[in-house]
Amino acid sequence: MMSNKPEDVKKDDCAVYVRHAWKAYRKPHYLFTDLEMTMMKGTIYALLGASGCGKTTLLSCIVGIKRLNYGEIWVLGGKPGSRGSGVPGSRIGYMPQELALYDDFSIKETMLYFGWIFGLKTKEIKETTDFLVQLLDLPTAKRLVRNLSGGQQRRVSLAVAVMHAPDLLILDEPTVGVDPILRANIWSYMVQDVKKRNTSIIITTHYIEEATQAHRIGFMRDGQLIAEDSPAQLLSAYGCRHLEDVFLKLAREQQTVEATPKDKHIEKKASSKGVSEGQGSKDKDYGCCGNFLYDVRHFTNPRSFKAIMFRNLLRLVRNFQALLFIFLLPVIQVVLFCYCIGNEPRDLPLAIANNEVEYVSPTETHCTHKLVCSVKNNITHIDEAESLSCRYLEYLETSDSVNLGYYSNVDSCRGAVENGDAWACLHFEENFTQALTFRMHHAIRGQNITDILLEAILEGITLEDTDIKVWLDQSDQQIAYVLHRELQESFKNFTLGMLKDCYVHPNVAKPVVGFQSPPIYGTDRPSFMDFAAPGALLIIVFFLAVAVTSSVLITEKQEGLLDRSYVAGIGPAEILVCHVLTQFIIMLGQTVLVLIVMFAIFQLKCIGNLALVVALTLLQGLCGMSFGFLISAVCTQERDAAQLALGSFYPTLMISGVLWPIEALPWGLRYFALLMPLTLATTAMRSIMLRGWGFGWSDVYLGFIATCAWIMTFLIMTLLFLRLKNK
Incomplete structure (x- = not known):
């Protein structure tokens, strides 16, 4: 095999510098082992290899959305995820293998969203969009992404990657589905961009022969970089006329060298280097989007906030039918509750x-x-x-x-x-x-x-x-x-x-036991509706918020949108907070409608402070929203999220005192019920509505405290899962 790595290169001179990189998806199976890669600044590097050899995972580690189990990666002179490195961020442009575009956005809106994230002004974005639409032979910028052909969608994805003129451009299969003439134009653009701006470009491709235009080629097979050199040197060294023949010879050589079974060989080699699954990088800052506190402080960046809120609100408007259903569903549920639950049987x-x-x-x-x-x-x-x-x-x-x-x-x-x-x-x-x-x-x-x-x-x-x-x-x-x-x-x-x-x-x-009228709280003929209404109000708002948010992040993860946003420089905290703000707007509208129906139309009893009722309802909606985000962060499939959300509904309904007093529960289960998000809140709401108690009563303020505690718990766990998923 041929390596030909420059041994005396400096990290600062390299666009990408990888040494002793190990990445496992489950022990002892490694995606790549002891991998070393050197890419100089101002060059085009073509990374070639069959599907499943680890190319995409290596690129994910380079852009900072995944961690190595062992080894080090330097990108543009810094470690991905470290402060000030710009990686992830605007210093790199990333085109993933997935489409990773919002199909309900137009080309113009897509460029506007990512352009704001990259720090471009609106005027610059418009000019860049016009240029790239012409270069990549795209239709009008007003066309929705979903209405484009597969090849056109890939070109829009490429346009997003190059629009902000990054120092490092990483393109995963950019020419798939592109006709030969346009492919040649793309390569011509990349070559000229390298010459003019000293840009560094990593490209993966299935078309091996087009890689001859790269300055350096890396052949990757079975998790190892088996050769790395210029196209001319590789052809000369192996006496071949085509790069496919070089790759074939290298693959045969690798098979000959492997004398021990693969898994045992890798496990021994990993043990000798002290590699173990989950060890991670020794650099605390290395990993997806930096550390947690940095993510939270970074949220103050107005361009990120503007871009994410633009995206979230635009997606809501584009899905008007779903939005209408979201607002009508709680009204329907409350109407059904008021008509069907707690009324006296007749006839x-x-x-x-x-x-x-x-x-x-x-x-x-x-x-x-x-x-x-x-x-x-x-x-x-x-x-x-x-x-x-x-x-x-x-x-x-x-x-x-x-x-x-x-x-x-x-x-x-x-x-x-x-x-x-x-x-x-x-x-x-x-x-x-x-x-x-x-x-x-x-x-x-x-x-x-x-x-x-x-x-x-x-x-x-x-x-x-x-x-x-x-x-x-x-x-x-x-x-x-x-x-x-x-x-x-x-x-x-x-x-x-x-x-x-x-x-x-x-x-x-007159009976010996005399019940005085009126009672201290309630009425002479208490209604089950009066008992159930406070809990029903909270559980409707809580689980509607869960339903709306439990799949928000899953779709973005499945389509690669979340990773692409991370690479663009948006952290988990920014994404989560903007989603919370967007969904809070929806939840606010739902809550107002629910309260109007319950108190103005059906005249449900509320002798306490209505402001406390509204505040507790909104907090419970926020709590349900936070729980939905946690489900969305934990699950990878929408069906799993739906099962988890539905599976949590009935236990919560049964043991939270919504339909039956918790005093009737077995003593062990009663204490467990007090830990549920809705239990103390239901008691508080019932005390406000039926007893007229204020915030000074322990039953009331404990409901507020418990709800706030659950909100913080769910949000922190969501952030942790979002970060851990990218290790």
Whole structure:
């Protein structure tokens, strides 16, 4: 094999200087091993090799978006990622193998976006765009990228790489899909640019013969640079007329030299140099986009902020249908919640078997009642009573929750429940009125229970005849609860009415445990909607934000857009903060619509400070957005992000106190639930809306503190994952 590396070159004289470079994708499999590469400034370097040999990974390390496991790379006199090196940044132009363009942008908008990042003025960008459109034979600059042919799209990608006249130009397969005449024009432009500006250019290509125009060629195979020299020297040294023949000879020589199995050979060699997976560079600054604090300070660069916000807002406008759906979806969800959750069940079928009156039909009954009382010697007497069961049913019929149906006997009444035709069966004995008036008469007189029972036996009455026997279908807890309540409240009103008609003070029937009205918080008849609405408001806003942001970064990663932005000089912090600002605008609109629907249209109860409700809702939306960004940073496929987002929805819904009090959870799970992003926030929102508590209450301010803590946690983890993904 032939290396011919200049041994006495200085790093400062080289555009790219690589020594002892090792890069693994998983131990012990290395993409390249002990690789050395030398490229002088002001030259064209053609890097040739088959697909999968490590060319693209090597270029990613050179531009600073990936790290070596071991070794060093110097680019334009500095290490990629170090402060002041300009790499990544405007000193290099990078055309990746992927298209890495926003297909919903026009050519002009694409050039404007990247031009601002590179620090060009708008006027300069326009002039450069006009020149490159003509040079690369592109259509009008107003044409959208998605409407261009594959070859035209590649040329737009090339235009982005060269537009700012970088010191180092790195082109990964720039001439794929380009006709021979245009290919010759591109090579002519690169040669002239090297002569005029002393530009350094690295190019990879499948067309080996076109590499003869390069000053230096590097042949790469199986992770090793097997030869590196000028085209003339390579042809002369191997006695070949074509570079393809040189590559073939070099490949055969490499196979002959390899005496040990590849993986074992590499592992031994790596061990001898102290290489281990994940060791990384010894330079702390080396890696994607510098260190974290530098990224955050670098965000103050106005050109980057302007470019990223322009990109984000333009993409929103271009996807108007999706944007409309994003705003309508929360409104639809809130409307469905308000209409479908927490409202009282109505018209529940209730079967009645009343043996006191004659059965007529399922919908009609001849049911009249009478109660006449008098007071003699300060003692109340029941003079006449008839069909008091009908009086009770009158009270029951006033409820909107039930719909009475009549049956001829108790068996058919119970059968209606068993067949699912009714939710409950009520049975009145034929002497219900007689037994009830007997009990009431003796209770008013204050007789002891022994005397009452004895007299009842003598009159042939059993006290059980006063019972209204109820058989319930309790398969549905909420419906069973409503029926329990309506039956008991109706009987309470029935009893009070009888006492009033018989000149007896209603306190006689008052229960020992007296619930005072109004309650300290809430109402006499609390609604499940009142309980669930605070949590529903937060969870709708939270997971809508998750849905919107969970795939934002994934698409850019898959299409190479994220890496291209990194190489242009934008750091993860800048990208993340601009995405947060853009999505916050959307979330603000969603929140306003949700609050208008809930409080202005459906008149949901809120006795607390509405400003606190708005603030907590916005913070929860920001928290959901941050969680979505974390999912987007962790996952590489949209389907994985969707599964993770959906998978987190139900556990959060179940244990955050949204639908059921966390006090009902097992003690271990209860403490875990308190750590969830929505739990303390839901408690805080419920305290604000239903109790009217302010920020001075611990339940309220802990909800705000927990939400802010989760926002910071999610954002920091997102930044860390964005950086770790590029190692």
